[in-house]
Amino acid sequence: MELKMLTTPCFFHSTSYVYPYLLYRRWNSGKLGERKFTSVNLLGLPQRRNLICAVSKDAEKSFKKTVEVDRLIDMLKDADDKELQQLVVENVLAFNEGFWIRLAARTETCKSEDDKKDYEELAALVMSVVDRLVHKTKEKIESATDVLKAILKPVVDEDKETTWPPRDPEALVLMQKELNQREAEGHLDEGFLSEVNAQLRQAKEDGDKPGLEAMLQKVLQLYASRVLSKRSYAKKGNEILKAEQFLETLIQAPEAEWNKLLIDGLTIGKGEISPEELSAVLKKRIERTLIRTEGGSYQQRILTEYLKGIQARSEEIVRVLEGGTR
Template sequence: MDTGICFFHSASHVYPRFPYRTWNNGKLGGRKFASLNFVGWKQRKTLICAVNKDAEKSFKKTVEVDRLIDMLRDADDKELHQLVVENVLAFNEGFWIRLAARTETCKSEDDKKDYEELAALLMSVVDRLVHKTNEKIESATDVLKAILKPVVNEEEEIEWPPRDPEALALMQKELNQREQEGHLDEGFLAEVNAQLRQAKEDGDKPGLEAMLQKVLQLYASRVLSKRSYAKKGNEILKAEQFLETLIQAPEAEWNKLLINGLTVGKGDISPEELYAVVKKRIERTLIRTEGGSYQQRILTEYLKGIQARGEEIVGVLQGGTR
């Protein structure tokens, strides 16, 4: 983006000074008006018009950059990433110069700090975007294969339960890395769901079905664990804390945690308190995720699974059935 504006410092370039005021039959003050001088005057007029147009164009560019900067400042994390993707070509030298200029002209230190943080965040997002574009783009199937690799044997078959006790931990590590890199998007979740549906229809691959379900559980646990609602000021909300313990724990440990945590067992959290915080977390999830998306469905089903297990444990401990 060209932000430079050319200015003439000499007034004679704009308003040529003539030694005489009157025209006289092709003469200027008794002198012959040379055609060369006339051409030169026309060239200067053309140059002035061109410079004025360049200045106007540059001003419009600056206004566009300022508008983009204002939008970026007001955007939340999701909106900011989307704006960067949509305007990636705008992040050229002129943009950074203008952002630096606005930073330096801030009237308060707080505003200046906001601009500095915005610049650092934008540089990070743009760098990741460019790096991701230059990388070999992996398909959702490739990402899923990489996550399942720790539980695949030499015959390319999935073993369930896995022989290696570290297999699930390695799966979790790979999934966390892929999630951090932004690979676990709707396309990935759609791929997992499609393969899970096919495995259920085939009915002859229980290991694959179990591991695909495990992938979705690990994904839900990872995403839901990013936000904590267990503290309200200096107060610890025990029911929320208990739910977050369940969210982060492997599904195989839920029974033990529920028995030790609920009042019907050895704990101090009533079933009603657990159900209430599960309901509240589901409501928060519905608000924060796109309606009808795979992500929304997977996260809410995971939370409902925790409540269903809780109801099952309560029924067993109370000697009844549900």
């Protein structure tokens, strides 16, 4: 898979969200540029043009975007204060001009004044949370961006076509080394993980940067492997727990090596660990991770997803091997 990159990846940085919110206020008051408007004259397009656009190739994409925004608005409406703040943090890139215009449109079509007031209060509350998030985390977000750029530097070439996986295997080694150093220095905190997740979400939405998406996924995998490898459960007194030791081997290994390790390590293949034993220690490790990490944190989600990835791969290998023995 190849990805042409003219510069280093364009990372999210904090920007002002005040203008979109003011746009909401002007829409809601029925004025834009001190004159009444509708959704049609706001766009500056005649009705006929709208009808033509409705059957264009962009119509389906536009509809899906609207559905996504509506889903987010509904979630925000139903959330309590704590849940709302978490939703804002997880979807910070979604609060753009399109979001505020859609929220204003829904406010305008309310059938009762009470419903309209609820939407207005929701808009003010979301704006307040976004504003605090942007201002309070600006320095952390910028720092996280620099850390992420440093980690990706070995696999990103500004002057040449960037490929994934990298043509030079040494690039991955350097990437791992940089990540390990940054983690040891305490830079891979929630702000960093939030930055990586925001970039990954944006890359998936863009759909035209598979190389960048793969790089960011690799960063999260390397992070999870590094953190989970810090604590070992393979020894119980003088006894070596082989299933735990096997799991730790999988955790430390690159994803590309999981298949071979599972085939060589499971009894259904060439090894000594039964699928049931591996499943049991995986379940226990996930439970331990949930207990030892902050609920709802990026760290908790990334670590448990990594373990569930190993779990899913092992189940897949078992199905394949069982099918081959029948």
